[in-house]
Amino acid sequence: MRYDRSQLFKSAFVYLITTQSPNKTMKEVVPVSCSLCNKSSISSFKDLSEEEIGKLSQSKTCSFFKKGQILMHEGARAAGVFCIHSGKTKLYRMGTEGREQIIRFAQGGELVGYRSVLSGEPLSASIEALSDTHACFIPKALFFDFIQTNPKFSLEMMRLACHELGEAGKLITNLAQKSVRERVAEVLMILKDTFGETEEGYIDVSLTREEIASMVGTVTETAIRILSEFKESGIVILKGRKIQIVQPKELLRIAQIFD
Amino acid sequence: MRYDRSQLFKSAFVYLITTQSPNKTMKEVVPVSCSLCNKSSISSFKDLSEEEIGKLSQSKTCSFFKKGQILMHEGARAAGVFCIHSGKTKLYRMGTEGREQIIRFAQGGELVGYRSVLSGEPLSASIEALSDTHACFIPKALFFDFIQTNPKFSLEMMRLACHELGEAGKLITNLAQKSVRERVAEVLMILKDTFGETEEGYIDVSLTREEIASMVGTVTETAIRILSEFKESGIVILKGRKIQIVQPKELLRIAQIFD
DNA sequence: CCTAGAGAATGACATTCGTCAACTTAGAAG
DNA sequence: CTTCTAAGTTGACGAATGTCATTCTCTAGG
Incomplete structure (x- = not known):
């Protein structure tokens, strides 16, 4: 079943979400089509074909999280990944006695939850919005579909995971020795x-x-x-x-x- | 160019490396063909086809490292990965003032160096033999070849990297909080x-x-x-x-x- | 089997860091 | 704009851990 590209353009209008606050007016723009999303050039999705971006646009679910809201819960099974569109998030684990340990941050254009999806393990960290955040949910099945059919994307995800593994090593050394x-x-x-x-x-x-x-x-x-x-x-x-x-x-x- | 399977059987003899020590006689067996290696069932290579295992056997280089010898140096560019056949190794980073930080261990059947190869970054840790170690070197090009042509293997490597990322997160939390x-x-x-x-x-x-x-x-x-x-x-x-x-x-x- | 040199053990002391308590300030929600 | 609550700040104190020095012991290598 081939993806119909005309669909892409028909649905290529743009949501305007406007949040009013006392002093300023903030406008956030979340395109319905990923092909129009300015993040797609910086995110790991840059290696997807137009056709695949089309699939992505159709299957994704855009969500809004207010500051302090949880995108994903540590210990749960991830049903997919989030692509952060705008806003800042923290990934943290619960340590002994409920103390929170921040592992890393994620913001516009970055993927979260992929570690759990790819390893098939429960989420090793919770993800919480540090500021109002727009994020698109991509179901596990589609994510795996891309990985199995697009070697470039697959390699890019591997590169990402391995890069983070290196960063984790640095952090481990710093925490242990400094x-x-x-x-x-x-x-x-x-x-x-x-x-x-x-x-x-x-x-x-x-x-x-x-x-x-x-x-x-x-x-x-x-x-x-x-x-x-x-x-x-x-x-x-x-x-x-x-x-x-x-x-x-x-x-x-x-x-x-x-x- | 198709791999000739008959080659596999022609070369399927076995090296016997015998080390004499005062009290005991230790026999280490390193098969020339990976298809005969008892580690192949537990290593990440379990997803390779017979044909691919054949390629592996031809391209690999078996090495022996005495206790204390370095398999790979932190900061260098990895030209490939090692598959540990027997022996125990430690992976460590140099911290401030030359203090060594052990990140993890690797032993029989495990791969080391893949993080650097997959991320394209220099090695984030040195690898040192804790005991006499036999390890097979697999050139980067062949490793990438498998990854690009064998989705199962590719997924398995991703699973491995992501699993380690989770373990690293645990370690980070422990070091920071305990x-x-x-x-x-x-x-x-x-x-x-x-x-x-x-x-x-x-x-x-x-x-x-x-x-x-x-x-x-x-x-x-x-x-x-x-x-x-x-x-x-x-x-x-x-x-x-x-x-x-x-x-x-x-x-x-x-x-x-x-x- | 022997021996040099590295590793292990222990004490004394210095320093960093965590805990508890009291108080002040600022930011989020109405 | 106000107000209330969570966050921030500071001090006093003690426990945990690092540093330095010394002595003992084991292990690797001949």
């Missing part, structure tokens, strides 16, 4: 690299001190103390949850990063 | 699960205290102190590098493992 102070310094640099900076120079993500602590693997109080110390030394500027890195080189030195 | 004492207890159970026990009931691997410390992410002295404490409590029996777990339940309790 002091909390070193890790806080490193995490600040990682956050800047991951989320970039706003016009005013702040790291473009809003995390609680507890969340920063649960990236580093420490308690809230210690994270606060170290951040305050960096502030006193003039290394960072803190304005509530907004963090600006003033002396990146000093942070790299503290974090023992030389390369 | 105390050193808890981690030592857990590592002992992991070692037992990974390497099994000898007839006398000892964990079937010989690690230095420093190596145990570098799994846990602590210094040698602390590892020694905690092991001694476990010994005093009658939880383990220590005979040099030989470790016997006497009270596994107690270790699980200390490690805060409840499932």
Whole structure:
């Protein structure tokens, strides 16, 4: 059964979702067709054919998650993967005594849940929206279909998984060998690299001190103390949850990063 | 160009490598043909066709590594993968100040180096023989050939990478949240699960205290102190590098493992 | 079987970090 | 805009763990 390309164009209108908030008007655009999605060029789906993108458009389900909502639950079986369209999410595991451990972040254009789908194991982490998030759900069956019929896509997914495995190794070494102070310094640099900076120079993500602590693997109080110390030394500027890195080189030195 | 199956049988003799040591005579058998290798049923190569196994046999290079020798160097580009035939190896990264961090172990039937080959990145860890090791080198090109032409094998590799990614997540959470004492207890159970026990009931691997410390992410002295404490409590029996777990339940309790 | 050198063990001490408690501040929801 | 609750901050203290020094012991290799 061949995919009818005319369908693609017939349905190629665009949803406009408008959220009103007191001070600003935010417009979020989620295209119905994946071929019009500006994320498709940066996501792992860049290797799909037009025909496959068409299938994707037909089978996907777009969802909206408010800040704090859970996209997927640790321990559950993933019925498919999410492609994050806009917004920021965190992936975290529950450790001993209910303490949350942030494993990584995912944002626009990135896939989440693929690890569970590909390994056939339950989800090893929960996924929670850090800000209002639009994400498209792609059923497991279609995902596997692409993997089995499109070697380029399959290789790209493998590349992604293996890359993350390397990153995990780095994180393991850091957690095992560096002091909390070193890790806080490193995490600040990682956050800047991951989320970039706003016009005013702040790291473009809003995390609680507890969340920063649960990236580093420490308690809230210690994270606060170290951040305050960096502030006193003039290394960072803190304005509530907004963090600006003033002396990146000093942070790299503290974090023992030389390369 | 079709692979000539008769070649397979012509070359299906077996190398016998005999190592003499004072007290015992050890015989290691490395088949020239992978089809005769008893590891092929447990390794990721189980999904290869007879024809592909034939190609494998022709292209592979069998090597022998003495205890302490390096199979692959962190930071180098992997020219292929190793399939461990016999022996035990450790994969480790160099952390700050040259401290070694053990990421995982690999032994008979397991593949190493595939992460680097599949992601196209330099090796994220060095691989060192913990005991005398026979391993077969499979060139990158052939490995990719299998991946691109055999979807089953490709999926199996993906499953493997994604499974390891999940394990890495667990390790990250443990390192970040558990105390050193808890981690030592857990590592002992992991070692037992990974390497099994000898007839006398000892964990079937010989690690230095420093190596145990570098799994846990602590210094040698602390590892020694905690092991001694476990010994005093009658939880383990220590005979040099030989470790016997006497009270596994107690270790699980200390490690805060409840499932 | 022997021996050098690495590994193991232990004590004393310094430092980091987690815990508990008290108090202040800011951000999300109405 | 207000208000209430969760988040942030700070101090005091103790436990866990790293560091340094010393001595003992085992193991690999001849």
